[in-house]
Amino acid sequence: MKLLRILPYARKLLSETIQPGEIVIDATTGNGNDTEFLAEQVGENGHVYAFDIQQAALDSTFTRLGELNKRVTLILDSHENVEKYVALEIGGAVFNLGYLPHSEDLSIVTRPDSTLKAIQSMIGLLKKGGLIAVSVYDGHEGGHEERDALLAYVKTLHQADVHVVRYELFNQRNNPPFLILLEKLKDFKIPGQIK
Amino acid sequence: MKLLRILPYARKLLSETIQPGEIVIDATTGNGNDTEFLAEQVGENGHVYAFDIQQAALDSTFTRLGELNKRVTLILDSHENVEKYVALEIGGAVFNLGYLPHSEDLSIVTRPDSTLKAIQSMIGLLKKGGLIAVSVYDGHEGGHEERDALLAYVKTLHQADVHVVRYELFNQRNNPPFLILLEKLKDFKIPGQIK
Numbered sequence: 001m002k003l004l005r006i007l008p009y010a011r012k013l014l015s016e017t018i019q020p021g022e023i024v025i026d027a028t029t030g031n032g033n034d035t036e037f038l039a040e041q042v043g044e045n046g047h048v049y050a051f052d053i054q055q056a057a058l059d060s061t062f063t064r065l066g067e068l069n070k071r072v073t074l075i076l077d078s079h080e081n082v083e084k085y086v087a088l089e090i091g092g093a094v095f096n097l098g099y100l101p102h103s104e105d106l107s108i109v110t111r112p113d114s115t116l117k118a119i120q121s122m123i124g125l126l127k128k129g130g131l132i133a134v135s136v137y138d139g140h141e142g143g144h145e146e147r148d149a150l151l152a153y154v155k156t157l158h159q160a161d162v163h164v165v166r167y168e169l170f171n172q173r174n175n176p177p178f179l180i181l182l183e184k185l186k187d188f189k190i191p192g193q194i195k
Numbered sequence: 196m197k198l199l200r201i202l203p204y205a206r207k208l209l210s211e212t213i214q215p216g217e218i219v220i221d222a223t224t225g226n227g228n229d230t231e232f233l234a235e236q237v238g239e240n241g242h243v244y245a246f247d248i249q250q251a252a253l254d255s256t257f258t259r260l261g262e263l264n265k266r267v268t269l270i271l272d273s274h275e276n277v278e279k280y281v282a283l284e285i286g287g288a289v290f291n292l293g294y295l296p297h298s299e300d301l302s303i304v305t306r307p308d309s310t311l312k313a314i315q316s317m318i319g320l321l322k323k324g325g326l327i328a329v330s331v332y333d334g335h336e337g338g339h340e341e342r343d344a345l346l347a348y349v350k351t352l353h354q355a356d357v358h359v360v361r362y363e364l365f366n367q368r369n370n371p372p373f374l375i376l377l378e379k380l381k382d383f384k385i386p387g388q389i390k
Binding site for chain 2: 001002003013016017129131151154155156157158159162163164165166167168169170171172173180181183185
């Protein structure tokens with residue numbers, strides 16, 4: 001299959017981007033699926049900062065990671081506070097917007113304000129050529145508002161600063177997620193404007 | 196740059212798909228830019244059927260192709276009549292919807308009915324694993340109707356039959372084109388329903 005589904009497509013691009021030894025961010029740790037993938041990408045000398053606002057998510061990720069925990073710092077805080085924890089350049093970041101998978105509390109979802117603040121901060125931290133992959137699930141309550149706020153924000157990024165791609169399996173049933181991919185094209189610190 | 200612009204991205208996928216010796220179709224020959232690319236892909240034993248409704252487009256493509264004309268049949272007819280000319284399996288096809296580039300007559304544009312009929316026919320002709328790349332420019336008069344008709348049609352393709360990807364540089368200025376990519380996942384003859 002040449003036309004990949006969104007998660008394999010995001011991982012293919014991230015694996016081409018992230019170099020061993022780099023710092024990367026899992027902005028929405030959830031069940032640790034992406035944390036594990038990122039920990040494998042950065043190798044023994046790299047590091048993953050993994051954020052979640054639910055202790056249960058971090059606990060299950062800790063169990064999942066096993067030996068890979070050496071490469072990961074699990075952080076019980078909102079990703080919007082990323083700059084409190086990470087000051088060095090990052091090679092990439094991953095967001096999965098929407099619910100925590102398998103959470104019992106469906107009121108715990110990502111929110112527009114914190115999502116945009118986090119993405120803006122991480123674009124600032126990103127290396128030139130680095131990539132942020134955002135999977136957008138908009139089926140939950142408030143999901144449309146978050147999606148629209150995200151799309152409005154990324155349109156404010158200048159095309160000479162950041163390439164923004166929307167990638168979508170267009171004929172899937174049941175409100176499928178789509179990808180927003182951000183590639184930083186040159187060095188700068190303050191990207192775009194949150195309205 | 197990892198996040199390619201739409202034309203390089205389409206060509207990357209087509210070059211991974213089209214095999215030497217195959218038959219492929221340029222549905223909108225225009226200035227012959229894609230015809231030349233396709234003729235290179237199919238090699239000495241393959242063939243390109245290139246359609247345009249303007250003799251001037253075919254003339255300039257003939258001049259451009261030089262030695263590659265041996266691999267190309269230029270056809271002065273609408274792509275909707277593809278089945279009159281091509282009966283064998285094809286490896287891929289390319290559409291550029293909108294104006295003929297540099298045409299003096301801006302009333303000559305692709306039209307929803309013939310575009311959809313052509314795409315439907317070519318999906319039927321396509322090999323399993325084959326790819327159709329459609330660049331959608333919707334800035335011209337009638338462009339929105341053609342875009343909407345195309346998007347409505349491709350949504351009727353079953354996800355088990357055809358993967359449909361929409362790929363778009365999202366923060367480009369000036370009404371940029373986007374890509375619709377179709378990958379045939381299994382053998383069948385009559386794809387989707389034109390409403």
